[in-house]
Amino acid sequence: MVIEKEFGPAGAADWAKTARRIAGIVKCAFGTGALYDRDVLEEKIKIYNTYGIRTMTGGTLTESAIITAGGYKEKPFAEYLRYAKSLGFTHLEFSDGSIYIPEEKRGDIIKMCIDAGFTVISEVGKKDPAKDAKLTVEKRIQLMQHALQSGSSLVILAARESGKGIGVMTADGKVMFDELDEIIGAVGLENLMIEAPNKGQQQDIFMRYGPGVNIGNVQPHDIFSAGALRAGLRGDTIKKLRADAWNKYHLSQEAPEGYEV
């Protein structure tokens, strides 16, 4: 999943043509779509969809819509969903990173978004590091399981665009694998998308969980490096990922004969 906030239509088309084999979802982040003309946004979404790359609203925009509407049961929120759908978005990110939504309402909102025609991906995590730090691993797992039971197709473990000091990322951007292992064990690797904007994080995650793990918040131009890491085409992973020595979650650290320096 790529976090995108920079392309015009021509840039989107050029990127999608090149990235279509390795990109799954483009998230139009930060509500940036609201900053340019409607026809520009529609054109971009259409281009991504044409290349088989799914398109997702950013979660904060949905939060903003709920607040602006005065609550998710108010008419303007339903109108927001219709509007977003009419623009062409296939996916909607549901989150409460900046606002508070009680658990019973979360399920309702997810259902509303699904009924509006979206594939829903639910994010777990707070934008404010101090608030996010209060979420225990157990709480994150519970929120994720609830989101999946409510119909979310995937859950996102948030790390923001910075990848630092949020979720399972330490303040200097290291992955806390003890916590991540626990989350993956509980919700399943196939149900999780891990936001991992930095290359070191991406490499460490591919090394530990194999090329099948879903990563998110990749910058559009970084996807080629990430894809090369995943495919074992970079120096960092050539020996290990090429070894084809995967097990379910842990990669053999032994290199095959002939690979050693």
Add this chain to the structure above:
Amino acid sequence: MVIEKEFGPAGAADWAKTARRIAGIVKCAFGTGALYDRDVLEEKIKIYNTYGIRTMTGGTLTESAIITAGGYKEKPFAEYLRYAKSLGFTHLEFSDGSIYIPEEKRGDIIKMCIDAGFTVISEVGKKDPAKDAKLTVEKRIQLMQHALQSGSSLVILAARESGKGIGVMTADGKVMFDELDEIIGAVGLENLMIEAPNKGQQQDIFMRYGPGVNIGNVQPHDIFSAGALRAGLRGDTIKKLRADAWNKYHLSQEAPEGYEV
């Protein structure tokens, strides 16, 4: 104001189409225009102007022109101004970041540039952090007031492309708001453009002075994040900027009911 040194004509058009509602001025920085073919530069400038985005020469190029000419009164400098105008630039950045220009000559040069057809924006600050550190707040204010009196339409408080260790930015990129408040109080928020290349700086400045503040040296692709911050569409600003609780220079830190986590 965006600092631009990377687009070809197609990239410029694609970006301008997308950014036209939030971008005011594109600065063709570092004299990079001199590195590519004249027709490429002309085409880019025309595209920006067509989308209603004004175009500005970088200040160092003007300094280079003065030095190469052997002084601003020599014929080659007048030729440089004519040439820059013929390329289509609407704005000219006047600075003495790398050279020394006595105060009485500064007014003369600004007048020459206005007479040549440019809207002039004058930058205050030195490229060399050691030299820049010798400029007191009082001196900066005096230089800015003089530049405005001489006909500059705006003054720029320099922070270079790095945003670190120059002007009101500390070595690690924090904004020294005591100094900035003083400068704004003296020259007026509407007359100032604050170079703030880093997102944290942009966020802090929007939070303190509201969405009407002019920021500069934004990277072309960062303008969408900056615009989202300003509009309150990002998690960082959604609660505060949406509160519509601005006063002239200081933003209420209280969130409206219902926004709290």
Add this chain to the structure above:
Amino acid sequence: MVIEKEFGPAGAADWAKTARRIAGIVKCAFGTGALYDRDVLEEKIKIYNTYGIRTMTGGTLTESAIITAGGYKEKPFAEYLRYAKSLGFTHLEFSDGSIYIPEEKRGDIIKMCIDAGFTVISEVGKKDPAKDAKLTVEKRIQLMQHALQSGSSLVILAARESGKGIGVMTADGKVMFDELDEIIGAVGLENLMIEAPNKGQQQDIFMRYGPGVNIGNVQPHDIFSAGALRAGLRGDTIKKLRADAWNKYHLSQEAPEGYEV
């Protein structure tokens, strides 16, 4: 030499049109070309070649090809060379950053690549900083001289994409000029390409060796800043590079009269 892994065909064309006067070689890095459709890669290579910019495979891809083939004497490696040539690449980077190749075989492989129609550029350095640190300056020089004698048109002093903790770059990205002077003295400035991805490194290298030095692993959009540094159009170099006071390897630090602040 630019390290490129992000453009689609339209982006490549737009960039090449703008950069053609200052870019020499584009390296399609990280085997990223293998991640997108063959026709996309071919189109990009053709565009670069049309603008007079030469195109080079990344070295790790060649290493991967040797390993996948089961050795450089096996048929699939010859097929890889034919395939890369048929795509349009003019240059091939030969390296052993991730694998081990005994010295006698290095010459054989370089010859094979030349026979396959490539201009060969040989990189010296290891991807793993711990292994790279074991290469003494003397050993690097010996490997470079051997590569040149074997027919390489240039040798690359590796610094990876990060420019930190590899070759002559310290862990925090400073250039160790004692070592670099020694290497240049032994192999010749004109035979060397120095990977210098960071702007500070580029500036320091231009200041010391003049505008004729070859630098590599420049990001596509950074080439304009690098070109402006080299031409003396940036504040950092305006006074020194404009002074035209070069000697072979060391630049006079004295500014001409009239340049001083």
